[in-house]
Structures are given as C-alpha cells and as structure tokens.
Amino acid sequence: MKTFLAVFVILLLGCTPGWAVLGEYENSVASDQQHMHAQLREVAGQGYSIKQLALADGRTVKEYVSPAGLVFGISWQGPTMPDLRQVLGSYFAQFQQSNQARRRRGGPLVVETKDFVLVSGGHMRSYHGVAYVPSLLPANVPAEVVQ
Amino acid sequence: MKPHLGWHNQYALYALVAAVSLALAGCGGGSGSSSNPAPSTINNTQAVAVNSGPANNYINGLFTDVTICVPGSTSNCQTISNVLVDTGSEGLRLLSSQVTLSLPPVIDNSSNGLQECVGFADGSYVWGPVVGADIQMAGEKASSVPMQLISSSSTYAVPSQCTSGGGPNENTVQLLGANGILGIGNFQQDCGAACTSASTAPPLYYLCPNSVCGLALVPLNFQLQNPVWMFPQDNNGVLISLPSILAGGAPAASGSLIFGIGTQSDNALGSAQVYTTDASGNFQTTYNNIAYSQSYIDSGSNAFYFLDHATLGIPDCSDAPGFYCPGSTVNYTVTNTGQNGTTGPVSFSIANADSLFNSNGGANWAFNNLGGDTGTSPSTDSVDFGLPFFFGRNVFVGIENETGPNGVVGPYWAY
Numbered sequence: 001m002k003t004f005l006a007v008f009v010i011l012l013l014g015c016t017p018g019w020a021v022l023g024e025y026e027n028s029v030a031s032d033q034q035h036m037h038a039q040l041r042e043v044a045g046q047g048y049s050i051k052q053l054a055l056a057d058g059r060t061v062k063e064y065v066s067p068a069g070l071v072f073g074i075s076w077q078g079p080t081m082p083d084l085r086q087v088l089g090s091y092f093a094q095f096q097q098s099n100q101a102r103r104r105r106g107g108p109l110v111v112e113t114k115d116f117v118l119v120s121g122g123h124m125r126s127y128h129g130v131a132y133v134p135s136l137l138p139a140n141v142p143a144e145v146v147q
Numbered sequence: 148m149k150p151h152l153g154w155h156n157q158y159a160l161y162a163l164v165a166a167v168s169l170a171l172a173g174c175g176g177g178s179g180s181s182s183n184p185a186p187s188t189i190n191n192t193q194a195v196a197v198n199s200g201p202a203n204n205y206i207n208g209l210f211t212d213v214t215i216c217v218p219g220s221t222s223n224c225q226t227i228s229n230v231l232v233d234t235g236s237e238g239l240r241l242l243s244s245q246v247t248l249s250l251p252p253v254i255d256n257s258s259n260g261l262q263e264c265v266g267f268a269d270g271s272y273v274w275g276p277v278v279g280a281d282i283q284m285a286g287e288k289a290s291s292v293p294m295q296l297i298s299s300s301s302t303y304a305v306p307s308q309c310t311s312g313g314g315p316n317e318n319t320v321q322l323l324g325a326n327g328i329l330g331i332g333n334f335q336q337d338c339g340a341a342c343t344s345a346s347t348a349p350p351l352y353y354l355c356p357n358s359v360c361g362l363a364l365v366p367l368n369f370q371l372q373n374p375v376w377m378f379p380q381d382n383n384g385v386l387i388s389l390p391s392i393l394a395g396g397a398p399a400a401s402g403s404l405i406f407g408i409g410t411q412s413d414n415a416l417g418s419a420q421v422y423t424t425d426a427s428g429n430f431q432t433t434y435n436n437i438a439y440s441q442s443y444i445d446s447g448s449n450a451f452y453f454l455d456h457a458t459l460g461i462p463d464c465s466d467a468p469g470f471y472c473p474g475s476t477v478n479y480t481v482t483n484t485g486q487n488g489t490t491g492p493v494s495f496s497i498a499n500a501d502s503l504f505n506s507n508g509g510a511n512w513a514f515n516n517l518g519g520d521t522g523t524s525p526s527t528d529s530v531d532f533g534l535p536f537f538f539g540r541n542v543f544v545g546i547e548n549e550t551g552p553n554g555v556v557g558p559y560w561a562y
Contacts, residue, residue: 056346056347057341057346057347057348057349058341058347058349059349078349079338079341079349079427080266080349080350080351081266081267081268081311081312082311083308083311083350084270084311084312084313085307085310085311085313086311092313095313096313103206103467103469103470104269104449104450104469104470104519105205105206105207105208105269105324105447105448105449106233106235106267106269106445106447106448106449106533107268107269107445107448107449107450107452107519107521107531107533108268108269108452108519108521108522108529108531109268109269109270109314110469110520110521110522117522119521119522120268120269120270120312121268121441121452121521121522121529121531122268122441122443122529123235123236123268123332123428123443123445123447124235124236124237124265124330124332124334124337125334125337125338125339125427125428126427126428126429126441126443127268128441128528128529129268130522147528
C-alpha cells in the first residue's frame with residue numbers, strides 16, 4: 001500500500017531571508033521585516049536599542065544597535081539554527097577559522113577571538129546563541145546585555 | 148512503482164508553490180503505534196557502550212548497534228555498529244558509506260527524493276536523502292521508518308542555508324566519530340508540526356526538482372521518526388542505564404538502552420523523579436540563584452557544559468580548549484525544576500580535563516567529571532547535562548504524546 005499526502009514545496013528562488021548584519025548599520029532592519037513577514041518589536045535599553053524580529057517559524061533574532069546605528073550584537077533562538085553566514089556578515093569567515101575545536105562533541109560552540117565572541121548552544125528543536133563585537137560595544141554598555 | 152500524479156503549480160509572491168505528494172516508494176507510509184500497548188515480555192534491552200568509537204577519536208561517546216532492513220524484508224538486512232546514541236535529536240541518520248542495502252527513497256509525485264539538512268548547535272551539519280527502513284534493536288522492530296542517509300558525495304549541491312553554521316559536513320567516520328546517529332530524544336519527529344506549514348517551516352527538508360533545491364513541507368509521517376515510538380510495544384520512551392565509573396575515568400563502559408517506561412519489569416520508574424519539559428524539550432536549572440531556563444539532558448554532548456570560567460572561577464585548559472582545568476576537582480550542586488513543578492538537586496564534579504585525558508597513559512575515553520564551558524560571560528541560558536550525567540544513573544526519556552507511569556505524558560525526563 002502506498003500512502004499519498006498533499007504537501008507543498010516552496011522554492012526559495014532569490015529569496016534568502018535577510019537580517020541586519022553584525023558590525024553593519026541597522027538600516028536594513030525594516031526591509032528585512034517586510035521581506036520575512038516578521039514581527040518587529042523595538043525595545044530601548046540603557047545606551048542602546050534592541051530590534052527583535054520574530055519569524056513565523058518560531059525563530060527570533062534580536063539585534064543590538066548602538067546610538068550610532070551599528071549592530072554590535074546579535075542573539076537568536078528557535079527550532080533551527082539561524083543563517084550565521086547572513087547575520088555574521090564579514091565576521092563569518094573569522095568565525096569559520098576559529099570553529100575547529102573537535103574534542104568537544106555535540107555540545108555548545110564557543111568561539112572567542114580578540115574582537116569577536118560567539119556562543120551557540122541547544123539541541124534539535126531548540127537552539128540559541130549570541131554573537132558580539134567587543135570593540136563595537138557602546139560606551140558603558142557591558143557585553144552581558146546581548147542575550 | 149513510483150507515483151506520477153503530476154505537478155500543480157501556482158505562483159506566490161516570492162515562491163513557486165507546488166502541490167505534490169510524498170510517498171515512501173515500495174512500501175507503506177510510516178504509521179504510528181498505539182500508546183496503550185498490551186503488556187510485553189519481548190526482549191527490550193539493547194547493549195550500549197561508551198568508548199572511543201569507530202574512528203578512535205570520541206571522548207564520552209555512547210554507541211550501539213542498529214539493524215536496518217529493506218521495508219518488509221526479514222532477510223535483506225544490515226547491522227550497523229557504532230551508532231551514536233543521542234537523546235538530543237530525533238531520527239536515525241547513517242553514513243551512506245556504511246550502508247550497503249538499497250533502501251527506498253521518500254519521493255514526491257514527480258519522483259524527486261526528499262532531502263534533509265540538519266545543522267547542529269556546534270555549527271556542523273549533515274545532508275542527504277530520506278529513505279525508508281525497518282529498524283530493529285533488541286527484540287523491537289519499527290516498520291517503514293523514514294531515516295536519513297548522510298551523503299558522502301552529494302547528488303545535489305548542498306544548499307547554502309545548510310552550510311551557514313560554519314562547521315564541517317560530518318559525512319565521514321572520521322569527522323562524525325561514529326557510523327551514524329540514533330536520535331531518541333523527547334519528540335516523535337525531528338521537526339514536527341512546524342514542517343507541515345508554509346508559514347512555519349524552518350530550513351530542514353528540501354526537494355530538488357531540476358537539481359534546484361527548495362524548502363519542502365513534509366507531513367509528520369514522512370519526517371524522520373524517533374524509531375522508539377513506532378515500536379508496537381515498549382514505545383513510550385527509553386531508559387538509559389550506565390554504570391558508575393571511577394573519577395579518573397575508564398577506557399570503556401557498558402550499559403543498557405531499555406525500551407519502554409513502566410512497560411516491563413526492567414523499566415519501572417522506581418525512585419526516579421519525573422521532570423516534564425517545555426514544548427522545546429527544556430527545563431530549568433538554577434545555580435547560585437540564577438535560573439537557566441533552557442537546560443537539557445543530552446547523551447550526545449560529551450561533557451557537562453556548564454556556565455563559563457569567569458562565572459565559576461576555574462580556568463579553561465590551555466591545550467584542550469573549551470574544557471575546564473581546575474587545579475583540583477570542584478563539586479557543584481544545581482537544582483533542576485520541571486514544568487510540572489518537580490524540583491531536585493543534581494550534584495556533579497568537574498575535574499581537570501588535561502589530567503583526565505592523560506590518565507592511564509591516555510587510554511581512558513569515559514569520564515563522569517568532564518566539564519566544558521558554554522561561553523564567556525555572559526553564558527547562554529542553558530546548562531547542558533551531557534553524557535557524564537548518565538554514569539551511575541537510570542535516566543528515562545519520555546516521548547511527547549506518549550503516556551508513561553502514573554499518567555504522565557511526554558515530553559519528560561526522569562532520573
């Protein structure tokens with residue numbers, strides 16, 4: 001006996017979801033929001049602001065923006081990993097080079113270089129993490145705000 | 148025979164949306180099993196072992212044998228050894244290089260094979276086709292179970308989304324450190340309802356018509372299945388039982404993977420406390436009055452991944468990055484709290500990882516006191532109770548929607 005069930009296939013041709021990028025300016029956030037049909041929530045912090053994008057698939061990405069409009073930190077949470085190539089921008093290459101410790105198995109990923117920190121943890125159906133650039137932290141804003 | 152139902156195309160704003168069908172070629176689709184099985188007396192105990200694995204490079208890896216058969220066949224079968232037992236994922240994924248059986252692909256009505264990409268938290272990923280197999284362990288057998296073959300050389304280019312974790316494609320024994328992964332976590336499928344709807348589907352399943360891969364929406368019964376809930380009996384969860392080992396570690400340790408919870412005399416909860424999880428499989432761990440709300444137990448993580456060196460005040464190892472190297476062993480007690488309000492302490496130790504790795508002439512691979520960090524300060528929101536947690540304990544994994552002893556319904560942990 002064969003079982004047939006109707007499903008849908010979405011071909012995402014030229015439709016890569018985009019987020020504002022670590023180390024760059026935040027002006028792409030609004031268009032990202034429209035593009036992804038994400039809900040955007042803005043929260044003012046002490047010396048920075050948070051733009052929170054909530055995607056329909058349950059993923060959320062928070063972008064930590066300096067008064068000058070620079071994205072100095074990103075955090076994420078959701079049922080699958082975010083597209084780190086997208087959100088890390090020019091830091092992705094640096095991240096890849098550092099991502100080589102192999103005696104740790106199946107646990108969180110921790111990358112710490114002089115000017116880039118990334119932590120990625122969780123398990124299937126529940127991933128979370130943060131990335132930030134220490135040199136881009138606004139004055140008097142500790143790294144701990146990125147969470 | 149393959150179906151030819153044709154494509155029914157319509158154009159959406161950004162996406163080509165096509166109504167298609169999926170079938171497990173040559174056999175019936177996966178079907179669920181009763182959650183109220185008749186009492187069972189068949190063999191429900193599968194041997195497991197902690198050792199260095201098939202590539203002799205895995206610290207604290209828990210391995211077992213898995214027998215797969217062409218669906219419906221009792222002779223066309225193959226036993227794959229050294230499959231990693233992982234309570235942090237769902238579904239059986241085997242390196243295609245280790246599988247000699249010809250297993251039927253899951254296809255749509257144009258005979259496109261369903262593909263899957265799974266990115267892990269450590270940035271690594273696996274990619275390859277979904278096929279059907281009967282899965283046997285101990286005396287248990289699940290029929291026509293969708294599983295993944297991890298491609299050694301891909302028919303299709305790996306989607307860029309799949310490589311966006313920045314880590315390696317773990318498609319060799321050397322890289323994976325195992326011949327495959329047996330995902331027997333808290334859920335029935337690896338994705339669940341999210342993958343059945345266009346508005347919620349994460350980038351996990353793909354179809355590749357004309358060699359162009361796009362996201363696929365996949366009904367629950369064609370997603371990768373935790374094979375345990377598809378057993379006819381002993382299907383509401385598992386018990387992993389590993390022995391105590393010495394603080395200096397051991398070359399290997401042998402234990403049991405027992406199917407079912409409270410279904411036979413060998414898998415009663417006993418004195419274990421039940422901690423139900425949230426919808427994502429997490430519970431709360433409290434340490435020093437700070438709650439870490441996305442904590443989890445994961446046999447596929449090879450250490451206690453616990454906070455960071457600044458918070459704990461112990462150093463990272465210089466030549467084993469990411470592991471802790473305290474001057475002398477440190478004892479910790481944390482408190483776990485389930486969604487059901489069950490609360491209780493967990494005590495564990497973190498020893499000097501350098502010393503552990505060098506003890507016994509470097510011949511030890513099983514450690515109950517190996518710790519690693521989950522970041523610099525700030526730590527992430529979780530404590531990862533990896534394989535060290537399992538030594539000397541009975542750990543029960545309750546599967547979602549399945550009823551366990553005293554009416555508890557998964558997902559839950561008990562220990």
